[in-house]
Amino acid sequence: MAHYVVREIDRAPDAVIAALGEAGVATAHEAAGRIGLLGPRIRARLEGAAIAGSAVTVSCHPGDNLMIHAAVEVCRPGDVLVVTTTSDSTDGMFGDLLANSLLSRGVRGLVIDAGVRDIATLREMGFPVWSRAVHAQGTVKASPGSVNIPVVAAGQLVNPGDIVVADDDGVLVLPITRGEEVAAAAAARLANEESKREVLAAGTLGVDLYSLRPLLAELGVQYVDRLPRDAG
Numbered sequence: 001m002a003h004y005v006v007r008e009i010d011r012a013p014d015a016v017i018a019a020l021g022e023a024g025v026a027t028a029h030e031a032a033g034r035i036g037l038l039g040p041r042i043r044a045r046l047e048g049a050a051i052a053g054s055a056v057t058v059s060c061h062p063g064d065n066l067m068i069h070a071a072v073e074v075c076r077p078g079d080v081l082v083v084t085t086t087s088d089s090t091d092g093m094f095g096d097l098l099a100n101s102l103l104s105r106g107v108r109g110l111v112i113d114a115g116v117r118d119i120a121t122l123r124e125m126g127f128p129v130w131s132r133a134v135h136a137q138g139t140v141k142a143s144p145g146s147v148n149i150p151v152v153a154a155g156q157l158v159n160p161g162d163i164v165v166a167d168d169d170g171v172l173v174l175p176i177t178r179g180e181e182v183a184a185a186a187a188a189r190l191a192n193e194e195s196k197r198e199v200l201a202a203g204t205l206g207v208d209l210y211s212l213r214p215l216l217a218e219l220g221v222q223y224v225d226r227l228p229r230d231a232g
């Protein structure tokens with residue numbers, strides 16, 4: 001199999017990326033039509049971190065972080081590194097040394113479907129990481145892989161240049177072609193949710209706000225004062 005380090009990729013406009021970051025993972029995911037999430041085994045390791053950027057993708061041999069090192073030089077400010085392995089791995093493939101390299105290039109964070117280590121230092125540095133595991137297990141630098149090819153991370157296809165949004169709720173990826181439309185839909189959802197929040201906080205019930213009573217009736221759900229003795 002051929003292996004590649006691809007230097008040039010398309011990236012979404014900064015304004016679109018910023019708008020999606022502002023919306024956050026849950027809202028952008030809804031606005032996109034409930035697509036694009038990485039599986040929840042990928043967890044935020046720096047609580048409160050929230051980023052959005054362009055995916056630089058990496059496919060590594062398990063237990064080998066050579067290609068992460070190779071990826072550093074193709075990263076640009078505003079990128080997010082998305083690392084996968086060709087078979088399951090929880091090894092600590094990434095730590096504070098690599099984080100220093102990425103920070104110096106303006107990379108916003110790391111999403112890795114494997115392990116990270118040096119987590120206390122990563123927290124001190126404020127370098128945001130979403131990973132499958134935290135594990136001190138060291139890795140070697142010996143096997144070929146690829147940078148900026150399509151990869152699958154926690155069940156989700158990620159293409160180089162995809163828009164990555166990551167926060168405490170998880171990680172979302174969107175194709176560049178959908179960025180503008182989803183950002184607009186997400187902004188509309190944010191405004192709508194804000195007005196709903198006010199109405200709900202004032203005590204209006206969700207079943208009324210969402211007009212759910214007719215649906216409950218249609219589904220045969222009965223409102224009664226007490227549970228009938230013969231309730232099935």
Ligand SMILES: O=C([O-])CC(=O)C(=O)O
Binds near residue numbers: 092095117118
């Ligand atoms: O050096 C490595 O292979 C991974 C690591 O711990 C670091 O980047 O600090």
Ligand SMILES: [Mg+2]
Binds near residue numbers: 095
């Ligand atoms: Mg280290």
